[in-house]
Each structure stands twice: as structure tokens, then as C-alpha cells.
Amino acid sequence: MPRRVVVTGVGLMSGVGHTAEETWKSLLASQSGVGVITQFDPTAFDCKIACEVKDFDPLQWFEKKEIKKLARFMMFAVAAADEAVKSSGLQITPENCEQVGVYIGSGIGGFEVIEREHEKYLKGGPGRISPFFIPATIVNLASGHVSIRTGAKGPNSATATACTTGAHAIGDSFRLIQHGYADAMICGGAEAAITPMSVGGFAAMRALSTRNDEPLLASRPWDKDRDGFVMGEGAGVLMLEELEHALARNAPIYAEIVGYGMSGDAFHITAPSEDGDGPYRVMRNALKDAKLAPEAIDYINAHGTSTPLGDVMETKAIKWAFGDHSSKVAVSSTKSMTGHLLGGAGGLEAGITVLALRDQTAPPTINLGEPGEGCDLDYVPNVARPMKIEYALSNSFGFGGTNGSLIFKHWVA
Secondary structure, three states: OOOOEEEEEEEEEEOOEOOHHHHHHHHHOOOOOOEEOOOOOOOOOOOOEEEOOOOOOHHHOOOHHHHOOOOHHHHHHHHHHHHHHHHHOOOOOOOOHHHEEEEEEOOOOOHHHHHHHHHHHHHHOHHHOOOOOOOOOOOOHHHHHHHHHHOOOOOEEOOOOHHHHHHHHHHHHHHHHHOOOOOEEEEEEEEOOOOHHHHHHHHHOOOEOOOOOOHHHOOOOOEOOOOOEOEEOEEEEEEEEEHHHHHHOOOOOOEEEEEEEEEEOOOOOOOOOOOOHHHHHHHHHHHHHHOOOHHHEEEEEOOOOOOHHHHHHHHHHHHHHHHHHHHOOEEEOOHHHHOEOHHHHHHHHHHHHHHHHHHOEEOOEOOOOOEOOOOOOEOOEOOOEEOOOOEEEEEEEEOOOEEEEEEEEEOOO
């Protein structure tokens, strides 16, 4: 019999807050974090906006000599993991460290380090490349740094499944605890890809919004005037823990994780299938894993990127998976405020979903004036909604057709 798993800690770093509670407060207030890019000069770019983490001071977490060894996504991961561990109250000791693991992924990794070191190479040759270049870029070093800092010696891994990364890391960690490979897992995703090559690359695909004169209005999932997603950055990390282990130490319990689904589109490297087959199947698989009927779900934190094709596809998939209940379930996209964190999105949005369960409030989809054609669900427009939420689902879909869905249950002590 698989063991039950609960969420005992949440750590969030986003463009609307440096902590879980700051982020949550901003979302409930319908505040967008989108603005003109400051990390490089965007003058020559079609897209000049992003949802940056503002006023981030790495010296709050690292000594000055450490910072040059780290990519920005690693710093975000460490900061969010630090909050998740502290909020859980779990003391990682020599006695329990082998049963505590780390599973934090990133879709792209240290993109800004790659760009910086390549520029140094072009100007000065290979002798200018930093000895910290490789360990400052590779995806699994977020998990590595968190493990080293916390002393967690259990399973240590990382996902790199595009925009589904964070969801897969949490779902895989859920499985590890269910089947006894760990008693607790520090898990989620982190991303910091607001760089010239990244923004330029996504813009070349015509994936990004170019509403440069109105950045606060640019991310507008399901709206008829949506024109692409807005890049975000940050991290979302959860502490998952086996239920009896958590109860034995009187841990704070935010929610229970009860279902995890995966699927593949087998369709296209970037475009979703028009009928929403892959996302339909991933939600169906999560419901099956949780042993729930579709009618049990009260709230969905959607992938909802604000792209013309993706938003219609997800709407179709929700209708297919939930049938008549699709008109009754509340569906919102918090990317309308945080932007799209790519590999960090699933972690951030899982954390937001857990807080929605805790506070029995659905966060809104802002900038939704008039829904576009084919977008006709209850998207919790513009204002947060207090409501009964017993079960909530979080969706993540990535390039290559990789999908993940997580289902959480409201916890009553």
C-alpha cells in the first residue's frame, strides 16, 4: 500500500514576492510583476518586457565569494528551498539525513553564465573561461547546492522537462516517498532565463507578448487580445513528507498530495495538438492515480500561458477531462501576474495551489476583459474568489509534448 504524502513546507521566489506569503498576498491583490527588462538592454528586441525578481540580494543567502560560483537559477532554488525547509520545521540531522532527498529541476539552467563565458571566450580565448563555468550552468547543481547546504543525503536528482520540470520533480518526489525511498523530499523547480539569447530565441518563435507599452497588461490568458507569454523567473520548492513522519513531529501540514499524472503528446516539438489529447490524458491519469471522479476537483491552477493556441487547447482538454463539471470548476492562470517561469512554473504553481487550499481561496486570472474564441470556462476573472476547495489540480505542459498534473487535497487537522 503506497504511503500517504503531505506538504509540510512551501518556499516561493517570484516576480511578485521573495517569499511564499509575499507572493500569495500579491496574487490575492491581483498585482502583476511585469515590467521593462532591466537585466540587459532590450532596446533592439521585439519583446522588451518580463517579470523579473526585483531587488534580489544574494548576500542574504550566500557569502560574496560563493556568488561567482552560482547561476541565478541556483540562487533562487536555494532561497526557495531554505524557506520550504524552515517553514516545515524539519531538522535534518545525521540520524535522518539519508531519508531526506532533494529533487529540483530547471528547464534551461545557467543560461546567463553560458552567454557571459562565451563572450569572454570570444574576446580573450579559452584562457578567459572561468573554472566555475561548468558547475555554474548544469541543471542538477540546484539540487546539489541545496543538498550540500542542508545535509540531505537521500535521493538527489533533477528534471529538465521544459515547462513541466517543476511539476515532474514534485510528482517524482511524491512517488519516492510513497514507495519508501525517502521520508521527506525538498522538491520543485527554478529558472532564470531572462537573458538576450533566451528572450531573443523565444521572440524569434513569436511566442512572447510584444505589448511593451503596457507591461502590466501583457500577460492575459484566455483574453481575446492575448499575443503571447511573458517570461518570468524565480523558483517554487515544496517540502513533501510521509504522513506518519510528519504527524510524529507535529509538523505543519499545508495539504496532502494525492495524485500525479504524466503523458506525452507525440505530436510536435513546440505546438500543442489542437484537440488537447496530451493534456486531457495527463489530467485523466492524475485523477485515476488519486482515485477521484472529475466532479471532485474544485479548482485548477492552469498552465494558461497567454498564447493563442495553448489557451484554447487547454480549455478543450479541461472540457474533455471534466465533461459537464468543466463549467463548474474554477480555473485560473497565475501566470497573468508572475509571468511564465518555464522550468520553474510547475514548482511555483504547485506552491500557489497548496496555498489556495490552505486559505480556501482561488487566485484570479487578471487582465481578462473579454475571453477569446473557444475560451469559455470560469477563469476567476480579475479578482480572487473565496470558495470551498477540497481538491485542486495544477497543470504543466512543456515543449516536446511533455505533460504533468498534480492533485492536492485540503488538509483538516
